[in-house]
Amino acid sequence: MTPLSGYLLVSALLFCIGLAGALTRRNAIMVLLGIELMLNAANLNFIAFWRFSENPETMTGLTFALFSIAIAAAEAAVGLALIITIYRHFRTANVDKVEDMKG
Amino acid sequence: MTLPFAIIAGLTVGSAIAAMSLRNMVHCALSLVLTFAGLAGLYLQLNAEFVGFTQILVYVGAVSILIVFAILLTRSTEPKDEPATVTPWVGISVAVAAFLTMALAVLASPIGKRLAAPASEVSVKTLGQKLMTDYVLPLEVMALLLTAAMLGAVIIAMKDKEGSR
Numbered sequence: 001m002t003p004l005s006g007y008l009l010v011s012a013l014l015f016c017i018g019l020a021g022a023l024t025r026r027n028a029i030m031v032l033l034g035i036e037l038m039l040n041a042a043n044l045n046f047i048a049f050w051r052f053s054e055n056p057e058t059m060t061g062l063t064f065a066l067f068s069i070a071i072a073a074a075e076a077a078v079g080l081a082l083i084i085t086i087y088r089h090f091r092t093a094n095v096d097k098v099e100d101m102k103g
Numbered sequence: 104m105t106l107p108f109a110i111i112a113g114l115t116v117g118s119a120i121a122a123m124s125l126r127n128m129v130h131c132a133l134s135l136v137l138t139f140a141g142l143a144g145l146y147l148q149l150n151a152e153f154v155g156f157t158q159i160l161v162y163v164g165a166v167s168i169l170i171v172f173a174i175l176l177t178r179s180t181e182p183k184d185e186p187a188t189v190t191p192w193v194g195i196s197v198a199v200a201a202f203l204t205m206a207l208a209v210l211a212s213p214i215g216k217r218l219a220a221p222a223s224e225v226s227v228k229t230l231g232q233k234l235m236t237d238y239v240l241p242l243e244v245m246a247l248l249l250t251a252a253m254l255g256a257v258i259i260a261m262k263d264k265e266g267s268r
C-alpha cells in the first residue's frame with residue numbers, strides 16, 4: 001500500500017509544476033493551464049485525505065472534490081472566453097504585451 | 104509504494120512537466136490531457152470511482168476540447184523565435200522553494216505515514232443521496248454558478264455587432 005505521503009508528494013509536485021508554468025509562461029492560455037494544474041493538485045489532496053481519513057463514510061472529501069471540479073470547469077470556460085476577447089482586441093495573447101492599464 | 108502507483112504518478116508528473124515546458128502549445132494541451140487522465144487513474148486507485156469518471160468526463164472530455172479550441176482561435180501572428188517564457192529562473196526557483204517547503208512538511212508530519220483503511224465501498228447511490236440531502240444547498244449554488252458562467256462566457260466571447268466599436 002502507498003502511504004498518504006506518496007499522494008501528497010505527487011500533489012505537491014503537480015502544484016509546483018503548475019505554479020512554475022503560471023509564473024514563467026508568457027501566453028495567457030498557458031498561464032490558465034498552469035492554474036488548472038494547480039486546481040487539480042488540490043483535488044488530489046482532497047481525495048487522498050478523504051481516503052486516508054478516520055471516517056471516510058462521511059464523504060466530505062469526495063463531495064468537495066466534485067464541487068471543485070465543477071467550479072474549475074466554469075473558471076476555465078470564462079477564462080478562455082476572456083483570453084479570446086483579449087486576443088481579438090490586442091491581436092495577441094501574450095500577457096507581457098497587454099499593458100493598456102499599466103500605471 | 105506499489106508499482107501501479109509509481110507508474111501512474113510518474114506518467115502524471117512527467118506529462119505535467121511536458122505540458123508546462125513544451126514550445127508548441129498544441130503539444131502542451133495534449134500532454135495536459137495525459138496529466139488529467141493520470142489524475143483520474145490516481146482517483147480510481149483511491150477508490151473514488153465516481154470522481155475519477157467525473158474527472159475523465161469534465162477534464163479529458165470538455166475542458167481539453169475548450170483549451171484546444173482557444174489555442175487554435177488565438178493562433179498568434181507572433182514571431183516564432185520569441186522565447187516562450189519570461190525570466191524562467193525566478194519562477195522556477197519560486198516553485199522549487201514552494202515544493203521543498205511542502206515536501207518537508209509532508210515528510211515531517213506523522214499523518215503522512217498513515218496507511219489506508221480497508222477499502223470502504225462508496226456507491227454512487229449513497230453519494231447521490233448525500234448530494235441531494237446534506238449538500239443540496241451547495242449543489243443548487245453550483246448549478247446557478249454554472250449557468251452564470253455559461254452565459255458569461257458566451258456574452259464575453261460574442262462578436263461585437265457591426266458599428267458598435
